Amino acid sequence: xxxxxxxxxxxxxxxxxxxxxxxxxxxxxxxxxxxxxxxxxxxxxxxxxxxxxxxxxxxxxxxxx
Numbered sequence: 104x105x106x107x108x109x110x111x112x113x114x115x116x117x118x119x120x121x122x123x124x125x126x127x128x129x130x131x132x133x134x135x136x137x138x139x140x141x142x143x144x145x146x147x148x149x150x151x152x153x154x155x156x157x158x159x160x161x162x163x164x165x166x167x168x
Contacts, residue, residue, distance in 0.1 A: 104117070104118065104119050105117075105118040106118075108152065112150075113150070113151050113152050113153055113154075114148060114149065114150055114151075114152060115148070115149040115152035115156060116146060116147075116148050116149075117146060117147045117148075117149070118145070118146045119144055119145060119146060119147075120139075120143075120144075120145055122139045122143075122145050123139065123140075123145075124137040124138070124139070124145050124146070125138055125139050125140040126138045132150075133149060133150040133151050133155050134147065134148070134149055134150070134155070135147065135148040136148075
């Protein structure tokens, strides 16, 4: 998984898998999801990320069983 933040447009791109995008669906005016041919999530784009996703600070924690 990769998270990319573009400060010039305040846009976050969360890439879950490296697959070809077949379709993009608008969830609302600021959130878009990209799907592969089978309808599986490939990536998500968040516009105005600081306001809409609280992207002032980002952390990642892997929890193992």
